Amino acid sequence: MITKLVAGKPGLARPLSIVGGVLLIVGALLPWATFQLNIMPYPALSTLQFFDAPFGVPGFRLHVMLLGVAVIAVAFAPAAIRGRTTKALGWGALAIAVVNAAYLIVEGGGFGTITSAHGAFAFGAVVSAVAAVMAIVAGSAYPAAPPVTWDLKLAKPLEWLVLVLAYAALLKVVADTLTAGGRGGAANPYAGAVFLSFVAFLFGVFGGLNGTGLLRWVSAVAERHRAFSAVVLLACAFVLPFTEAGTEQWIYTATNIGVFAATAIGLNIVVGLAGLLDLGYVAFMGIGAFVAANLSGAASASLGVDLPFVLVLVIAAIVAGVFGAIVGSPTLRVRGDYLAIVTLAFGEIFFKAAQNNIAGATGGSNAIPGIPPLDFLGTPGDAAITVFGAELAGGVLYYLLAVVIVALVMVLFANLKSSRIGRAWIAVREDEDAARAMGVKTGKIKVLAFLVGAAIAGVAGAVLVHRLTTASYESFTFLESVTLLSAVILGGMGSIPGAVVGASLLFVLPEKLREFSDYRLMLFGLALVLIMRFRPQGLIPDKVRRAELAGETAEGGSLKEAEERAVAEQERADDERLGRTGVTEGRS
Amino acid sequence: MVTLLQQLVNGIVLGGLLAFITLGYTMVYGIIQLINFAHGEVFMVGSYAALATYLWALPSGIQSTWYLALPIVILAGAAFSVLVAVIMERFAYRPLRNAPRLAPLITALGISVFLQEAVRNFFPDGTRPKAFPEVFPEGQLTFLGVTVPASGLLLVVMAIILTGALQLYVNTSKLGRAMRATAQDPDTARLMGINPDRVIVLTFILGAALAGVGGVLYGVHYDNINITIGFQNGIFAFTAAVLGGIGSLRGAVVGAFCIGLIKTLAGQYMPGGTAYDYVWIFVILILVLVFRPQGFFGETERVRA
C-alpha cells in the first residue's frame, strides 16, 4: 500500500532511502533492550544507551549500521543498480530487526523489552524496522531497471585473482556462518538468535551484491574458468579445517554433509537428469552400508572378513548398482510418478527386510555395531592430526575422505552430463517419445541412470557406516530418502553444486537451530516452505534453468508468440484423432 | 474360516480409514500433479481439533451424550482440517503454481514437519499419545464368531457414504465438472471460463474435509491419537491412490480397501507373517504396476511439458 503511494514518484526515492539509511544507523546506535535478560545480557551490548559507544557497536547492531551505510551509499550509485540493491539491503535490515526483536520480546516477556519499561527506553529495533521498511519502499520507488550485467573481461591472471578472492570470501562466509553465535549450549543461550540474525545480514548483503550485478559477473568469470574454479573450490574445502569452523562438531557435520551430498548427486542423476522421481533412494545407501559393515571386520558381522577399504567401496558400489538396476527395471513399463511409488515401495521393503535381519546380513534390530575406524596409512580416521603445526580436530581425515569422494562424484556427474549418455538422460526427461524416435533406447538408459545413481549411493553408504561405526536399519528410513530428495531440489535440480549446497543446508540448519530446542524441527519445516516460496528453482539452479528463467523475462515475446501459434496449431490439428488412444495401447 | 472372515473384516475397516485420506491425495494429484505429503497431517490435525473441541468447548452434558457430541466433534475436526488445508494452499502451494514440478514437494514436506511439530509443541502434553474420548458407544457385533467393533462399522459406513457422496458431487455438480475439466486440461478449462484457483481450492477443501472426518473417526475407532498417525497413514493412502490409479476417485477407494485387505491377509497367510505384512503391500503394489502401469482405474499418464 505504501509502495503505491510512492510508485509514481521516483523523485522521492533518493531522499527516502537516505532518510532510511540514516535511521538505520541511528537505530543501530539506540539500545535494543530495556534491561538485561534474566539469563545473561543479550549480545551485542543491546542495552547500551545512545552514544555510549558510538564506534564500538558490535554484532547485529554493527550489521544494521553497515546496511544503513550501504543504503546511503547506493543512493549515489549508478541509477541502474539503485532499486534492486536498496530493496535487498532493506529486506536484510528488516530481517535482522525482526529476528532480534522477536527474540527479545519472547525472552524478555513482552513488548516492553523493545519499547519502554521500568523507566528505560529501547527503540533500536523499532526504529531499525521502520527504517528498513523505508529502504524497501524507496527501493521499489526507484524507476524499474533491467538487472545489471557487467560485460567486463579482464586479463586471465586478474580474473584468476578475482576468483581466488571470491572463493576466499566465500570460505570466510561459510566459516563465519558455521561459527555464528558460538557453539551454543548452556553457556551461550543466544547462539540461535545470533545465528539467525547473521543469516539475515548475509541475506541482505548477498541480495545487495546481486543487485549491483557483481555476483552475476563473478559467476560469469567462474564459468569462463571452470577448471580453475573447481581447483580453488577444492582447495577451499581442504582449508576449512584450518579456519575457526574447524571444530570437531563442524568437521563431523561436514563429513556427514559430504556423504549425503555425494548421495544427493547420485540421486540428481536419477531425478535431475533423467527426470525419474525416486522416493526410496536411501535404500541404496543402506545396501552399501550393510555391505561395507559385513566386509570391514565388525565383530558382529556374520561374514567375519576384513577387506581393504577401497575394495569394500567397489563391492558396495557394485552390489548397490545391481539393486539399482533391479529397482529401475520397472521403468521399462511404469511411467512418471507411478515409478516414484515403486521406488518408495522398494525403500520400505528394504527397511523392513533390514529390520528383520534378512539373510543374517543386517543384524536386524541389533544392527551391526563396532565397525572399526578406517585406517589412513596407519592413522585411525577419528584421531586428531597435526599439519603444518596446526592441530586439526579429530575426524578430519574422514572429512578429507568425504571431500575427495564428493569431488570425484562431482567430476563423474559433470562428465556424464556432458556426454552422449547424459544427453540421452536429459532427452528422456524432456520428451521420452521424441527421445525414442531419435534412437535413444529409453528403457536401457533409464535403468542405467538408476544403476549409476545407486552405485554412488552405495559408495556413500560405505563411507557413512565407518563414520557412524554402526550400520543400523534405523539410519535408512523413508524420511532420509525425502531428505536426500530435498537436498537435490533445494539446491536446484540437475545442478552440480546445488546438491552440495542443498545437503549442507539440510544438515547445517538443524544443527544451528539446536538452540531453539523444542521448536527446532518446526522452524526447519518453516524454513523449507519459505525457501521454496522465494526460490522455487533451487538455490543454485542448473544453467539450463537459469537460462530458462532469463529467457522468460528477456524473450517473453517470442515465448508468447510460440505459445499462441501452438494453440492455433492445436485447433487446426484435429487430424489423427486416433493418435492418443493409439499411443496408450502402443505403450501398455 | 472364521479367521479368514475376521481378517477380511479387519482389512475392510483399515481400508475404510485409508479411504478418507486417499481421496484427498488423489484429487489434489489429479488436478495439480502434486504429491501432497502434508495431506496426512491434515488428517492428523483434524483428530486433534476434534479432541480439543471435546475437551474444552463442549459442556459436560453434551460430552456425555454421544449423538450430540459425535456430530459436533466431526464437524469441528473437518472444519479445522479445511482451514489448515486452505491456508496451506493459499500461502504455500499457490505461489508455486508455475515453479518447477518438484518444488511443491519440498513445501509439502516442510508443512508436514511443521504441522507435526506444531501440534507436538502447542497441544497441551502433545508429545505423548492422547486418549480419545468416547463419543460413540463401545460395543461389538458378533456373528459366526466374527467380531465387528461398532466404531469400525461406523467408520466403514461413513467412508462409503461420504466417498459415494463425493463421487456424486464431482460427477454431477457444476463445480465438480469444473474440477474434472481442470484436471483434464487446465489451459482449456481456463479458456472455458473456469477459474482454476477456485477449483483448486475446492479440491483442497473437499479432500481436507474428508481427511478431517477420517481423523475424527480414527480417534473414535482406535480411542487414541498421536502426532505421527498422519504421516504413516498418509504414505499408505498415497500408495492406495496409486494402486487404484491416481486421479481416479473410484480407484482411490478401491485401492484403500485393497491395501487394508492385503495388510491383514498377508500378515495372516504370507511367509514372514506380520513382520513382513508391509513388505507384501509393496510387493503387490509393484506387481500390479508392472502389469497395469496405470493402476486399477487410472488413465494413462498424460505427458507433461
Next chain:
Amino acid sequence: MSSASDRSAAPLLEASGVSMVFGGLTALNNVSLTVGREEVLGLIGPNGAGKTTFFNCLTGQYVPTSGRISLDGTTLPSDPAKVAAAGVARTFQNIRLFPNMSVLENVLVGRHVRMRQGAIASIFHGPGFRKGERLARERSRELLDFVGLSQVEGELSRNLPYGDQRRLEIARALATEPSVLLLDEPTAGMNPQETEDTRQLIFAIRDSGVSVIVIEHDTKFIFGLCDHVVVLVQGEVLVAGTPDVVRDDPRVIEAYLGKPPEDVAGTATEGEEGR
C-alpha cells in the same frame, strides 16, 4: 499398389498391406506404398485419414495389426529406437523438441544413435571419447549450418521462434543419418516465405541422398514438391501416382471439395502428446 518408382528397380522403403485397428476402429486398412531412393513422397488426405498413424507404424511406435514394412529389403523392427538406428527418422506434427536443451544439444541427441560411447567412456572422458564427441559436434554444427541455425546453437530450443523450431527438428532428425526422413506437416503454421524456404530445404535434403516422406495439408505445396503423391482417405489409399495424375483424379477432388467424411474417432488427438 502404388505405381512403382521408375528411378530404381528396388524400392528403398516398402509398406505392404499395413492395417491398424484400435479396438473396433480401423485406422489403416491395407495400405501399401513404396518410396524410392532420393525420392520425395507426399502423403495427403483429409483430417482423420490415418496419415500420422501410418507414420507411427513406420517408425515402430505402433505395431501394425497386419502388414509388413521393410527398409532396403529388411523388415523394420517395432521399436522406435531401433527404427531410428535402421535409418528412418521423423519429425512430429506438434513440434517435440527437448525444450530445456540447447539447440546444439538437441542435434547432439540425434547423433546418439550414431555414437558408440558407453557409460564407462562417458565417465572417464578418455581420448577416444573426446574424439567422438568432437566429431559429433562438428557434424551437428554442419547440420545446423545446413538448416540455417548455426547462429543460435547456444539458445534453449524452447526460446526459438516457431519456424526455427521446425527446422531444428529437421536437423535433429537428419543427425541420425537416416536414409528415409518422415516429415509430419513441416510447414504447418508457416507464412509463405517460410514455406518456400522449407521446400528448398526438403529439396536439398533429397539431393543429399535422403528420401523424404511428407505429410501436408497444403496440396499446392505437396504438388510442387513431391515426385509421387499418395492420397489416404479413411485409412485407405484412394489414389497414388505423380502429382499430375493425383491432381486431376476426380475422387481426390471429391474427397477434398465434396462432403468431407465426418470423423468418428472421437476427440482425442495426437496433439495431446505435445502438451
Next chain:
Amino acid sequence: MRNQTAKTAGLVAAGLLVLAACGTNKTEDPQAGGQQACDTSKGALTVGVIAPLSGDLSALGLGIKNSADLAVMEANEKCAVPGYRLVLDAQDDQKTPTVAGQAATKLATDPNIVGVVGTLNSSTSQTVQPILAGKKIVQVSPANTSTALTKGTDFLNNPKRPFDSYFRVCTMDENQGKMIGQYLSGDAGKKSIAIVTDGKTYGVGLAAEVKKAAEKNGAKIVAEEQVSDKDTDFAGVIAKIKPLNPDAVFYGGEYPQAGPLSKQMKDAGLDVPLMGGDGIFDDTFIELGGKEGDFATSVGAPPESLPSAKAFIDAYNARGFKDPYSAYGAFSYDSANVIITALAKTLSEGGGTWNEGLRDALIKNIGATQLAGANGQLGFDEFGDSTIKLLTVYKVTSGEWTSVKTGTVTE
C-alpha cells in the same frame, strides 16, 4: 492480491500487539534464587543429555531431559559440587544415528562437559559410544537395553566390555526378560503365551529372553508376531493369534502401541492379560486402553516401599515440568546423579579443580558408585551394567498400576 496480503499481515500484527501486552518479565537480580548460597567461583560444568527431543519419541526423550535437569538443579541447590555450578546441555538426536553422532560431537567440543546422560535408543548409543569414549567423556544411559553395548557383540561366549566410559542404570533384556518369563509362566500360571514385538531393539531383545525363560518354565509360545512401531491398527495381528487361544500376550515394545493393543485385544474378544517390560510401565498405557489385569515390570522396588523413588516423583512433580517423567525418568535422574556424585568425589580427591586429567578418575569413580537411587541401591559391575537386579511386577488394578511382586530373578 498484494493489497489483501498486506491487509492480512496488518491484521495479524495488530492482533499480536493486542495479545502481547507491553509487559516484561524483568527480575531485578538475575542471580536470584538459592544459588547465591553456593560457591560457584570456579565456573560452570556441563552435564550433557542426548535423547530424542522432537518427533514421536520425544515423550520419552523429554522425560529423560527433564529428569536429568531435576538432578542438576537439585545438585546446584545442595551445592553438591563445591566451586562449580552445573548446567544441563540437552541435545536432540532425532532417534537417528547420524544426528546422534553430531549431537555427541557437539557436546564433546565443550571442554567443561563432565558426562552425558543418554541415549534412549541402542542404535544411537552405538554411534555415540566411540565418540564420547574417544574423549574419555563418561556416558550413562538410562534406557539402552542391548546387551552388546556393555559386553561386546560376542557376549554369550566371550563377554568383553567395548568402552570403559559407558555405563547404564537400566536393566538389561537378560534380567528383565527372565523375570517376565518366569512370572508369566510361573506366578501367573500362563502356559500358552503369544509374543508380539515392535521389531525394534528393545522389544525384540526383551522378547527373546522372555521366550527363553517361559519355555524353560514349561510354557508354550504359541505365536511370535511383529507390528510396526507406527502401527495403530492391530486387528490383523489379534485375529491371527486369537484362534491359537493364548492365555497371555507378551508385548515387546513401548506403551504408545501397548495400550491400544491391549484395548483392541479386548474388543476383539481376546480378553487375556497383556504383559510388557518397563517400556509400558507408564500411566499413559492405562489411558490409552491398558486394561485391568495387564502386567508390566519395572526396575527396583515399588516407590511406596522405596523412599528415594517417592522423593524423585514428588520432586519432579513439584518442579512443574511441562512433560511427565515417562518410563525412563527415574533412570535418567539416577544417571545424572551418578555423574554428579562421582564428579564431586573426583574433584575432592583431585584437588577441587576440574581438568582433563580427572576424566579417568571420574570414570573409575562412577564404576565404584554406591548410590541410593530412585530405583534402589545403585552400583555397577565390571561391565558397567547396573547391579540392581531387583524388579517389581505391576498389575493394572482399578485403573492404576499396583505392585504384585518384587524380587530378583532366580536362575
